[in-house]
Amino acid sequence: MNKSREVYAVIIAGGSGTRFWPLSREETPKQLLSIGSDKQTLLQATVSRVSPMIPLERTYIVTNSGQAESINLQLFPITGASWDSRLIVEPEAKNTAPAIGLAAIHLRHLDPQAIMVVLPSDHVIKNKKKFHNSVLIGVRASADGYIVTIGIKPDKPETGYGYIKSGKRIKEGIYNVEKFIEKPDKNNALKYLKDGNYYWNSGMFIWQADTILAAIKKYMPKLHEGLAKIEKALGTGKSKEITETVFSKFKPESIDYGVLERADNVAVVPAEIGWSDVGNWNALDCVMPVDMDNNVKKGNIISIDNKNSILYCGSRLVAAAGLENMVVVDTPDATLICSRDKAQDVRKVVDILKKRGAKEYMTHITVFRPWGSFTVLETSDRFKIKKIEVKPGAKLSHQLHHHRSEHWIVVSGTARVTNGDKAYDVHSNESTYIPMSTRHRLENPGKIPLQIIEVQNGDYLEEDDIIRFEDAYKRKTEK
Amino acid sequence: MNKSREVYAVIIAGGSGTRFWPLSREETPKQLLSIGSDKQTLLQATVSRVSPMIPLERTYIVTNSGQAESINLQLFPITGASWDSRLIVEPEAKNTAPAIGLAAIHLRHLDPQAIMVVLPSDHVIKNKKKFHNSVLIGVRASADGYIVTIGIKPDKPETGYGYIKSGKRIKEGIYNVEKFIEKPDKNNALKYLKDGNYYWNSGMFIWQADTILAAIKKYMPKLHEGLAKIEKALGTGKSKEITETVFSKFKPESIDYGVLERADNVAVVPAEIGWSDVGNWNALDCVMPVDMDNNVKKGNIISIDNKNSILYCGSRLVAAAGLENMVVVDTPDATLICSRDKAQDVRKVVDILKKRGAKEYMTHITVFRPWGSFTVLETSDRFKIKKIEVKPGAKLSHQLHHHRSEHWIVVSGTARVTNGDKAYDVHSNESTYIPMSTRHRLENPGKIPLQIIEVQNGDYLEEDDIIRFEDAYKRKTEK
Numbered sequence: 029m030n031k032s033r034e035v036y037a038v039i040i041a042g043g044s045g046t047r048f049w050p051l052s053r054e055e056t057p058k059q060l061l062s063i064g065s066d067k068q069t070l071l072q073a074t075v076s077r078v079s080p081m082i083p084l085e086r087t088y089i090v091t092n093s094g095q096a097e098s099i100n101l102q103l104f105p106i107t108g109a110s111w112d113s114r115l116i117v118e119p120e121a122k123n124t125a126p127a128i129g130l131a132a133i134h135l136r137h138l139d140p141q142a143i144m145v146v147l148p149s150d151h152v153i154k155n156k157k158k159f160h161n162s163v164l165i166g167v168r169a170s171a172d173g174y175i176v177t178i179g180i181k182p183d184k185p186e187t188g189y190g191y192i193k194s195g196k197r198i199k200e201g202i203y204n205v206e207k208f209i210e211k212p213d214k215n216n217a218l219k220y221l222k223d224g225n226y227y228w229n230s231g232m233f234i235w236q237a238d239t240i241l242a243a244i245k246k247y248m249p250k251l252h253e254g255l256a257k258i259e260k261a262l263g264t265g266k267s268k269e270i271t272e273t274v275f276s277k278f279k280p281e282s283i284d285y286g287v288l289e290r291a292d293n294v295a296v297v298p299a300e301i302g303w304s305d306v307g308n309w310n311a312l313d314c315v316m317p318v319d320m321d322n323n324v325k326k327g328n329i330i331s332i333d334n335k336n337s338i339l340y341c342g343s344r345l346v347a348a349a350g351l352e353n354m355v356v357v358d359t360p361d362a363t364l365i366c367s368r369d370k371a372q373d374v375r376k377v378v379d380i381l382k383k384r385g386a387k388e389y390m391t392h393i394t395v396f397r398p399w400g401s402f403t404v405l406e407t408s409d410r411f412k413i414k415k416i417e418v419k420p421g422a423k424l425s426h427q428l429h430h431h432r433s434e435h436w437i438v439v440s441g442t443a444r445v446t447n448g449d450k451a452y453d454v455h456s457n458e459s460t461y462i463p464m465s466t467r468h469r470l471e472n473p474g475k476i477p478l479q480i481i482e483v484q485n486g487d488y489l490e491e492d493d494i495i496r497f498e499d500a501y502k503r504k505t506e507k
Numbered sequence: 508m509n510k511s512r513e514v515y516a517v518i519i520a521g522g523s524g525t526r527f528w529p530l531s532r533e534e535t536p537k538q539l540l541s542i543g544s545d546k547q548t549l550l551q552a553t554v555s556r557v558s559p560m561i562p563l564e565r566t567y568i569v570t571n572s573g574q575a576e577s578i579n580l581q582l583f584p585i586t587g588a589s590w591d592s593r594l595i596v597e598p599e600a601k602n603t604a605p606a607i608g609l610a611a612i613h614l615r616h617l618d619p620q621a622i623m624v625v626l627p628s629d630h631v632i633k634n635k636k637k638f639h640n641s642v643l644i645g646v647r648a649s650a651d652g653y654i655v656t657i658g659i660k661p662d663k664p665e666t667g668y669g670y671i672k673s674g675k676r677i678k679e680g681i682y683n684v685e686k687f688i689e690k691p692d693k694n695n696a697l698k699y700l701k702d703g704n705y706y707w708n709s710g711m712f713i714w715q716a717d718t719i720l721a722a723i724k725k726y727m728p729k730l731h732e733g734l735a736k737i738e739k740a741l742g743t744g745k746s747k748e749i750t751e752t753v754f755s756k757f758k759p760e761s762i763d764y765g766v767l768e769r770a771d772n773v774a775v776v777p778a779e780i781g782w783s784d785v786g787n788w789n790a791l792d793c794v795m796p797v798d799m800d801n802n803v804k805k806g807n808i809i810s811i812d813n814k815n816s817i818l819y820c821g822s823r824l825v826a827a828a829g830l831e832n833m834v835v836v837d838t839p840d841a842t843l844i845c846s847r848d849k850a851q852d853v854r855k856v857v858d859i860l861k862k863r864g865a866k867e868y869m870t871h872i873t874v875f876r877p878w879g880s881f882t883v884l885e886t887s888d889r890f891k892i893k894k895i896e897v898k899p900g901a902k903l904s905h906q907l908h909h910h911r912s913e914h915w916i917v918v919s920g921t922a923r924v925t926n927g928d929k930a931y932d933v934h935s936n937e938s939t940y941i942p943m944s945t946r947h948r949l950e951n952p953g954k955i956p957l958q959i960i961e962v963q964n965g966d967y968l969e970e971d972d973i974i975r976f977e978d979a980y981k982r983k984t985e986k
Contacts, residue, residue, distance in 0.1 A: 050824075330860070332852055333849065344840060345841040348843075349852045351846065358842060361823060363824070363837060364826045365827045366827065367828070367829035373811055373812070376828070377811065377826040380809050381809070388824045406884050410919060415885060437962045459962075481892055
């Protein structure tokens with residue numbers, strides 16, 4: 029390994045993850061969910077997995093503007109600081125080639141010698157040590173100018189992935205790529221499994237920023253032209269604007285199709301690392317323990333005579349009897365029930381909800397914010413009831429609403445309230461009233477979480493009726 | 508028909524209906540639910556069905572003390588008055604023979620010539636006119652001393668019911684009963700269906716009170732002895748106490764087994780009246796419309812490629828894909844998912860919940876009261892949030908709580924509040940506070956429903972921390 033080169037992690041976190049509805053919503057795509065773990069979300073696990081090799085200061089995340097706040101929120105417990113300077117924000121989702129290209133020019137701008145380890149944010153890898161070893165092999169080869177992919181050794185004849193056929197051995201643990209193969213039929217998948225020289229294309233890549241940009245120039249010249257414009261603007265104060273203009277003209281393309289299938293310096297590191305892309309609910313029994321009847325069970329479930337089923341619930345009660353090869357997913361405001369062979373159809377459900385403009389497509393009833401969270405308990409035309417939790421020391425923005433007044437009842441902790449010109453504390457079992465169009469602020473000055481019940485009254489009760497004057501979390505404010 | 512005899516309806520409404528969980532709960536058994544109808548509960552439909560023939564003043568309901576309040580609440584819209592004087596309350600459930608015997612002595616006490624039409628409260632009958640005609644035939648025969656059952660002409664080889672074999676014709680539309688037959692196996696059920704002289708035992712009976720009591724005396728002498736003691740006490744002020752003592756000694760027995768299978772004056776009226784006993788969720792497609800794929804669908808459902816399934820939901824979103832022969836029932840706090848051949852296993856679920864002392868066994872989150880309803884929106888150790896709706900003109904009892912204070916926020920309508928010594932009105936978007944151990948009352952003096960949000964704070968937040976001082980609905984009060 030060339031010691032003069034620094035290695036950077038680039039985590040791709042732009043996916044919408046509609047296949048995990050109702051757990052995933054537009055505001056909380058798959059990578060922001062803890063699937064198969066009680067401790068960490070898939071994104072958190074990805075960052076944690078890579079951090080022993082690559083320090084957090086050299087770990088970048090490519091995402092879109094809609095997810096930036098949530099990503100910061102999730103990574104704060106790991107880093108203790110904002111991730112803002114290491115978020116590379118795509119103006120629009122254009123598949124992996126533009127996203128990776130954008131990351132490459134950002135890194136080359138920082139460090140012309142940069143090596144990039146590109147990792148999806150929403151996969152599960154059980155064997156960290158072997159993963160680290162595979163990355164290390166790839167990093168060494170990338171220093172020699174290879175475009176490296178990590179190929180997963182198949183353990184079943186999967187027809188849902190593309191395959192990589194390995195060719196000549198380059199070194200211990202790394203081979204030339206003979207060819208890339210589209211998703212095969214069952215017969216071919218069986219053949220590949222038996223052959224032993226075919227690997228699943230995992231979407232994990234390792235290369236120098238320079239190497240991949242050179243390949244993009246050769247095989248995707250239009251993309252390269254755009255990226256070059258952005259690169260010139262980096263550090264000028266105009267980079268955001270130019271990125272937006274340039275991105276709007278990019279065609280959505282994958283780096284696999286655009287570069288890897290055409291380039292001749294592509295290498296594969298065969299890996300047996302306990303990998304799963306957790307593609308949909310059906311994959312849950314690969315990453316979670318199963319009972320004697322091969323069921324995955326989570327949450328407040330009464331289970332009678334079920335077989336080979338996924339029962340993924342929360343604190344609401346779900347009773348299931350006589351299920352076979354079924355998926356049941358329960359959330360506070362929506363339940364999914366489908367046969368396992370229809371797990372892909374969850375996309376159709378999400379499409380229908382999107383067309384209807386249904387709230388169950390957008391958000392959960394509990395929404396996390398930098399200062400804590402709120403849960404919508406009840407809504408009607410004229411009122412809305414929320415439970416609000418504020419972290420110790422945290423405060424909401426100084427704000428006003430044009431269309432609603434708010435009653436606050438403190439049920440736990442102490443609230444510091446700014447209400448027009450006055451400031452006062454409200455204790456547990458006390459209440460206060462914020463009239464319409466009055467500047468106000470809610471703050472937890474204490475050491476334990478503050479819980480309040482908010483009853484809003486008004487003609488219009490949506491989240492966008494907030495005029496912010498000052499915000500501790502740098503959200504958009506007036507004046 | 509003997510014009511000197513009056514006809515009385517006796518509706519049996521004691522069942523617990525665990526087979527319709529989670530729609531049924533201990534506090535709201537099957538007969539109190541609207542199943543297969545948006546307009547009426549099964550009990551309301553039973554009362555409405557019989558009322559064109561038998562006036563409400565001669566319609567009695569046999570039930571238990573736990574259901575009396577709910578029954579009054581449901582029948583108020585039909586009658587505009589309390590049903591109290593026509594509720595015959597069983598101290599304990601002892602199957603149909605003691606229940607029917609109790610009703611018979613009550614009616615004979617009122618009217619020695621009484622004819623009783625005994626009807627279950629939780630069946631569906633689609634053809635009212637034919638039902639009336641069958642009852643009329645039965646009433647005429649009962650005047651001649653017959654014990655009459657209504658037998659349902661089978662339209663499928665059902666193995667879940669007892670059968671009645673008809674014998675010699677007595678008159679147009681009525682036959683002697685040759686024999687009663689226990690639930691048959693499939694082969695025999697097919698034979699009975701083909702034969703044409705076998706009928707389902709529906710639990711609908713017609714007889715003189717005198718006739719059935721004579722038969723009870725002959726075939727169930729111990730039951731008769733007890734009933735005679737109760738009959739003697741009727742009108743003495745001691746009847747409730749004696750009923751309790753006597754009932755505790757009765758063996759649970761059905762009137763079919765105890766009397767009908769032994770008596771020789773039993774007649775059957777064959778009936779084709781669109782009857783269903785709606786025995787469990789599986790029966791729902793007999794009483795509700797089905798779609799092209801033979802699914803019953805109700806509520807906020809997204810349905811993709813389902814077949815022959817029952818999807819019975821409310822306003823919560825449920826998405827179902829690829830189901831075949833499944834039952835899905837969704838309520839705000841609990842969901843049931845089972846294969847149709849396991850619909851009977853719902854009892855097992857209810858048993859488990861009962862053992863756990865789970866609230867989902869007892870009540871729904873919305874509870875109806877004489878003055879309106881309340882819905883529990885959120886609970887924790889230290890607080891509980893309710894939405895309370897009070898009907899125009901109605902009031903809750905004058906009460907106090909030893910263990911909780913209450914914040915009330917009016918979100919619709921006007922509340923008249925008694926708070927200690929003070930009385931005042933609270934309008935929409937205003938709030939008030941009821942301290943612990945303070946006598947208080949909530950009343951709706953207005954013309955539209957009053958909606959308030961109540962936030963309770965305290966160490967103990969159960970419904971039984973209510974000391975009532977005065978109650979418009981005659982519930983238990985102090986002093």
